[in-house]
Amino acid sequence: MPDVRTPERPAAADQDGGPSASALLDFVRRTAADSALVASLPLDPEGRTWIRLNGPGGSEAWLIGWPPGTGTGWHDHGGSHGAFATASGELTEQSLTAQLPTEGWKTLELADDVDRQRTLSDGRGRAFGPHHVHQVLNLSGETHAVSVHAYYPPLPLMRRYSRNGPVLRLEAVEQPEEWT
Incomplete structure (x- = not known):
């Protein structure tokens, strides 16, 4: 799918000059309010759809469609901070408040x-920080949801986890070329 350009405003910077988590939150909220952009996303009843967006200050951004009953599974964003906003429908985020070590483990008891x-x-x-572990779900049985997500720095990788009660297990590490 083609890249889509959205209007940008100057963004607050984090320590390395990129947009802060609050600037990303401002961007995703403004973009989620762009009804023409949201309506341009093709929705598929079988799986998530997406359009890559130009985020502020070199960030990575996405417009994502969520069919009823879909979700991401547990994951993190490889050390990037970010934000997301729901443009239509309703999404549920389940997250962990504990900061997990990023290396050297396969199984943790929470x-x-x-x-x-x-x-x-x-x-x-x-908005969320660089050590955020969560899953995002469309729990509706009949309504699509659409959301906007932004990350800085652009995602270097994503770690995927499985969860069985209090046990979190690292299952896979995905590279950016696997998402396009």
């Missing part, structure tokens, strides 16, 4: 109090 859940409907979003 403490009882690390789970968080939030529901984001039209226009609502959230």
Whole structure:
């Protein structure tokens, strides 16, 4: 799919000159409010669809369609910070409050109090730091959801996890060429 350009405003910078998590949140909220852009995303009843966007300050951004009952599975963003906002429908984010080590483990037992859940409907979003582990779900049985996501620096990799109760297991490390 072709790249889509969205309007940019000057963004607050983080320590290395890239956009901060709050600047990314501002971007995804503004972009989620662009009804023409959101309507341009082809929706597939079988799987997620996406368009890559030009994010602010060299960030990576995506417009993503979520069929009913789909989700990401547990993952992190390879050390990038980011933000996402729901443009239409409703998404549920389940996340961990614990910072996980990034290397040297395959299985971790999580403490009882690390789970968080939030529901984001039209226009609502959230920012997150570089050690954020979560899964995003469209729990609706009948309605598509659409969201906008942005990451800085552009995703160097994503780690995929499985979860069985309190046990989190590293299953795969994906490289950017696997997402296009």
